[in-house]
Amino acid sequence: MGIKDKLKTGVQRNLNQKYIRRLLDIIAKKPVLFAYGSTFSSLSDKYLNIFTIKSLRNAYTDNNHPVGYGSLFLPYEMFHALGITPFLPEVMAGFTAGLGLATQTLKEASSNWYSQDLCTFHRSASGAVELDVFPKPDFVITTNLACDAAQKSFYIHSVKYNIEKNFYLIDVPYEYSKESILYLTGQIKNICMDISSKSGIKLATSKFKEVISLSNEFRKWAIKVNNLRKTLTNYPPYYNGLNFILPFHGLAGTREAVILYNQMYKELKKYLDKEEKEKSGKNKSLKRILWLHLKPYYKNEIFNILERENCRVVFEEINYIYWPELDPERPFESLAKKMLSHFLAGRIDNRINVILKAARDYKIDGAILFSHWGCRQSNGGARIIKDSLNKLNIPTLVLDGDCVDQNNSSQGQVKTRLQGFVEILNS
Amino acid sequence: MLHDSKSRDDLDILKNKINDISAFFEKTLFSTDKRPLVGWFCTYTPEELIVAGGFIPVRIFGRKKIIKSESYFPINFCPYIKSSWESLLSGADNLKAVIFTNSCDGMRRFFDTANKYLKDTPSYLLDVPHLRGVDSIDFFANNLNNMKRFIENLNGKKISNKEIKNAIILINKKRKLLKKYSQISTKLPELISISSYFKVMELSMISAPEIFTDDLERYIKFIREADTENMTNLQPNYENTPGIMIIGNFITEEKLWGMLSTMNLKLASDDLCISSRYFEKQIELGDDSDFLNLTAERYLNKPQCMRMADLGLKLKEIENNIIKNNIEGVIFISLKFCDTMLYSFPLLKQKLNDLGIPALYLEIEYNNFSEGQLKTRVQAFLEML
Numbered sequence: 001m002g003i004k005d006k007l008k009t010g011v012q013r014n015l016n017q018k019y020i021r022r023l024l025d026i027i028a029k030k031p032v033l034f035a036y037g038s039t040f041s042s043l044s045d046k047y048l049n050i051f052t053i054k055s056l057r058n059a060y061t062d063n064n065h066p067v068g069y070g071s072l073f074l075p076y077e078m079f080h081a082l083g084i085t086p087f088l089p090e091v092m093a094g095f096t097a098g099l100g101l102a103t104q105t106l107k108e109a110s111s112n113w114y115s116q117d118l119c120t121f122h123r124s125a126s127g128a129v130e131l132d133v134f135p136k137p138d139f140v141i142t143t144n145l146a147c148d149a150a151q152k153s154f155y156i157h158s159v160k161y162n163i164e165k166n167f168y169l170i171d172v173p174y175e176y177s178k179e180s181i182l183y184l185t186g187q188i189k190n191i192c193m194d195i196s197s198k199s200g201i202k203l204a205t206s207k208f209k210e211v212i213s214l215s216n217e218f219r220k221w222a223i224k225v226n227n228l229r230k231t232l233t234n235y236p237p238y239y240n241g242l243n244f245i246l247p248f249h250g251l252a253g254t255r256e257a258v259i260l261y262n263q264m265y266k267e268l269k270k271y272l273d274k275e276e277k278e279k280s281g282k283n284k285s286l287k288r289i290l291w292l293h294l295k296p297y298y299k300n301e302i303f304n305i306l307e308r309e310n311c312r313v314v315f316e317e318i319n320y321i322y323w324p325e326l327d328p329e330r331p332f333e334s335l336a337k338k339m340l341s342h343f344l345a346g347r348i349d350n351r352i353n354v355i356l357k358a359a360r361d362y363k364i365d366g367a368i369l370f371s372h373w374g375c376r377q378s379n380g381g382a383r384i385i386k387d388s389l390n391k392l393n394i395p396t397l398v399l400d401g402d403c404v405d406q407n408n409s410s411q412g413q414v415k416t417r418l419q420g421f422v423e424i425l426n427s
Numbered sequence: 428m429l430h431d432s433k434s435r436d437d438l439d440i441l442k443n444k445i446n447d448i449s450a451f452f453e454k455t456l457f458s459t460d461k462r463p464l465v466g467w468f469c470t471y472t473p474e475e476l477i478v479a480g481g482f483i484p485v486r487i488f489g490r491k492k493i494i495k496s497e498s499y500f501p502i503n504f505c506p507y508i509k510s511s512w513e514s515l516l517s518g519a520d521n522l523k524a525v526i527f528t529n530s531c532d533g534m535r536r537f538f539d540t541a542n543k544y545l546k547d548t549p550s551y552l553l554d555v556p557h558l559r560g561v562d563s564i565d566f567f568a569n570n571l572n573n574m575k576r577f578i579e580n581l582n583g584k585k586i587s588n589k590e591i592k593n594a595i596i597l598i599n600k601k602r603k604l605l606k607k608y609s610q611i612s613t614k615l616p617e618l619i620s621i622s623s624y625f626k627v628m629e630l631s632m633i634s635a636p637e638i639f640t641d642d643l644e645r646y647i648k649f650i651r652e653a654d655t656e657n658m659t660n661l662q663p664n665y666e667n668t669p670g671i672m673i674i675g676n677f678i679t680e681e682k683l684w685g686m687l688s689t690m691n692l693k694l695a696s697d698d699l700c701i702s703s704r705y706f707e708k709q710i711e712l713g714d715d716s717d718f719l720n721l722t723a724e725r726y727l728n729k730p731q732c733m734r735m736a737d738l739g740l741k742l743k744e745i746e747n748n749i750i751k752n753n754i755e756g757v758i759f760i761s762l763k764f765c766d767t768m769l770y771s772f773p774l775l776k777q778k779l780n781d782l783g784i785p786a787l788y789l790e791i792e793y794n795n796f797s798e799g800q801l802k803t804r805v806q807a808f809l810e811m812l
Contacts, residue, residue: 003476022745028618046588085787095811111775113772113774113776113788114769114773114775117503117764117769117790118766118769118770119766144736148531148532148734148766148767148770149686149766151519151557152733152738152766152770152771153770155736155739155774156738156773156774159739159774159777167735169557169558171556171557171558171563171736173554173556173566174529174535174554175554177553179566179569180566183556183562183563183566186562187558187562199537203475210751260547292801318769347538347539347541347542347552347613348535348539356706363668371501373503374503374766376504376531376532376533376536376764376765376766377535377536379503380500380501380504380533380536380537380539380540381500381505381536381539382498382501382530383498383499383540384539384540384543387543412474
C-alpha cells in the first residue's frame with residue numbers, strides 16, 4: 001500500500017480532528033512532505049499537494065493566525081493581507097469525495113435536515129462541519145457570486161460555531177457598473193476593517209501591496225500557462241486542470257501560487273517544446289475538448305475513457321483568467337473589480353463569451369458540461385450554452401452526474417454517453 | 428358559540444356568502460381596464476413603478492402544465508419557474524414586458540432564457556441587494572431608477588415624481604387592506620376559509636390595483652358589518668383548535684388550501700411570498716420626496732425572503748410571529764429545488780426545537796399536487812398536536 005492509500009485509509013478509519021491534526025503535523029514536516037511530494041508524477045501535482053498540505057496544516061494547527069472559512073470566488077488576497085488562514089469548505093468537500101468520506105458526511109447532513117436536492121459540495125461540507133471534522137473558524141466569509149448555496153450553508157456554519165457576528169456576506173451586484181464597483185469596494189473595505197479590529201491584526205498598506213503584487217504575479221504565470229495550452233496536446237501524466245481550485249482561489253496573493261504556476265508553466269513548456277520538435281508525431285486525429293464546470297472528485301473513469309477515445313481536455317473554463325491586473329495602490333477597488341469581472345456573475349452572456357472565446361482560442365472540437373446535481377446556476381444555463389456552441393458547429397455533451405456523491409452517478413450511463421458523444425465528434 | 432340548528436343554518440348562509448369570492452370581486456375579475464400588463468415574479472419587485480408607468484402589474488402564476496419548458500431547464504429545477512416559462516412561451520398572459528429579479532440562481536437563469544428565446548417581449552432584471560444597510564438602500568434606489576427607465580422606454584413616456592407618489596399611495600392602500608383582511612381572517616377562521624383567503628391574495632397580485640382595492644374595501648366592510656351584527660358570535664369555539672403557521676415560498680396550490688380548509692386547524696400566521704411577505708410594511712411617505720429611496724427602504728426592510736443574507740434576522744421574525752400568534756405547530760412547505768428555502772430549514776428546525784414547536788416538513792411540486800399523501804401527513808401532524 002502506497003503513502004496516498006495509507007493516508008486515505010487512515011482518515012477513513014479515524015475521522016476526527018485530533019487524528020487529522022496529528023497526521024498533518026507529521027506529513028507537513030519538511031523531509032516527509034518532500035518525500036510525499038515526490039510520489040506525484042508531475043511537478044505541478046507535486047507543488048499542488050505540498051501547498052495544499054501546508055495550507056491545511058495551518059488551518060488545523062496554527063494557533064497564531066485566525067482561520068477564515070471562505071467560499072469559492074472570494075478575493076482571497078484580503079485573507080492573506082489580513083493574515084487569516086483560509087479554509088475552503090467547498091474545496092474540502094471535494095476532498096471528502098476523494099478520500100471516500102462523502103457517504104459519511106452526506107449522511108450526517110441529511111440527518112441534520114439538509115435536503116437531498118441540494119448541492120453535494122455544500123451538503124458534504126455541512127456534514128463535515130456537523131461531524132466536527134473541519135477546523136473551528138474565527139471568521140466566515142462568503143459571497144452570493146455565482147451560487148445561492150454558499151451564502152446559506154456558510155451562515156449555518158457560523159451559527160454552529162457561535163460566531164454569527166463574524167459572518168460576512170460580500171454582496172456582489174449583478175451588473176458591472178460604476179455604482180456596483182463603489183458598492184462592492186465599500187463592502188470589502190468595511191469587512192477588512194471589521195476583521196482587523198476584531199482580530200487585532202493591523203491591516204498594513206505595505207502588506208496589502210505585497211499581496212496584490214503576488215496576486216498579479218500569479219495571474220501573469222496563469223495566463224502564460226493558459227496561452228501555452230492553446231497549442232499543447234501532450235500533458236504530464238495525471239495532469240488535470242480541474243485539480244487546481246484551491247491555489248487558483250485560496251492561494252491567490254501568496255508566493256505559493258506564484259511558485260506553483262511558474263512550475264506548471266515550465267513543465268508544460270517542456271512538453272510543448274518536445275511536441276514542436278517532434279511535429280511528425282503530432283496526434284492529428286485527437287479531439288480537443290473544452291470542459292465546463294467541475295468534475296467528479298471520487299475515483300472515476302471519465303478521463304480514462306476520453307483518453308482511450310483519443311480525446312483530450314485542452315481547457316477548463318474555471319481556469320480562465322477573468323480579472324484585470326490589480327492595482328496595488330487601490331487594493332479594495334481592485335478586488336471589487338476582480339469579483340465583478342467573474343464570468344459567473346451577472347448574465348449568462350458573460351459565461352457564454354468566455355466559452356466561445358475558449359472554443360476559438362483552443363480550437364475545440366467539442367465541449368462537455370458536467371451537470372453537477374443541484375448546481376442551478378450552471379445547469380440552468382445548459383440549454384443556452386449548448387445552443388450557443390451549436391451555432392459554431394461545436395457539439396456539446398451535458399453530462400449528468402455528481403462531483404461529490406458517487407452514489408448519485410451511474411458509471412455505466414456516463415460511459416455510454418461519453419462514447420456516444422465521441423461518435424458524434426468523429427462523424 | 429354554536430347553540431342550535433337555526434344558528435347553524437345562519438352561520439352556513441353567512442359563510443357561503445363570505446366565501447363567494449367571485450361575487451364580491453366581480454369587478455376585479457371582469458375588469459374593463461385596458462391598460463397594458465407588465466409581468467412580475469418576486470415580491471421584491473416594486474409594483475409602484477409599474478403602475479406609475481401606466482401599466483397593470485400582474486404577477487405570473489404559471490398555471491401551465493410543464494411540457495415545452497422541460498427542454499429548457501434541467502429536471503431538478505424550480506417547478507414554478509418551469510411552469511411560468513411554459514406560460515410565457517404560450518404567450519398566454521399577453522404581456523407588454525416582464526420584470527425579473529435576481530432572487531435566486533434559478534430566477535437569474537430564467538431571465539437569461541427569456542432574454543434569449545422570448546424575443547418579442549422585453550424583459551428586465553432588477554438587481555436586489557442581499558444586505559439591508561444604508562449603502563444597500565442607496566444602491567437599490569439607483570437600480571430602481573434603472574428599472575424606471577426601462578418602464579419609461581416601454582411606452583416612450585417619462586414617469587413623473589407625482590406619478591410615483593400616487594402609485595405609492597395606491598399600493599400602500601392595497602397593502603393596508605390586505606393586512607386588515609389577513610387580521611380578520613385570522614380572527615374569523617370559521618367564516619373565511621383558507622381557500623378564500625389565498626384566492627383574495629392571488630387576485631391582489633394579478634389585478635388592476637384600483638379596482639381590486641375598491642372590491643376588497645367593500646368585502647372587508649361586509650365582513651365587519653356581519654361582525655358588528657354579532658353574527659360572528661355564532662362561530663364555534665376555537666380554543667381547542669391548534670393555531671398553525673405556514674412557512675414557505677411560492678405556494679399557490681388551490682387544492683392544498685382547499686384541503687387545509689376542511690381540516691381542524693386555524694391558520695394563525697404565515698410567512699409566504701404570496702401573503703405576509705407581500706403586503707407587510709408600507710412605504711413611509713413623509714417630507715422626503717426621494718420616492719425611489721423610500722421605495723428601496725421599504726422593499727429591503729419588509730419581512731424578508733430566505734434569499735437575504737441575514738438568516739438570523741429571518742428566524743427572529745418567525746420567532747416573534749410564533750410568540751405573538753400563539754402558534755402551536757409550523758407547517759414548512761417548500762417547492763422542490765428551492766435552495767434558499769431548503770437551506771433555511773436546518774436552522775429553522777433547530778429554532779423550533781428550542782421553542783418546543785413541532786414542525787411538519789413538506790416539499791411539493793408545482794401544479795402537480797398529491798392530495799391524498801399530503802392529507803395523511805397533515806392529519807397525523809395535527810393529531811400529534
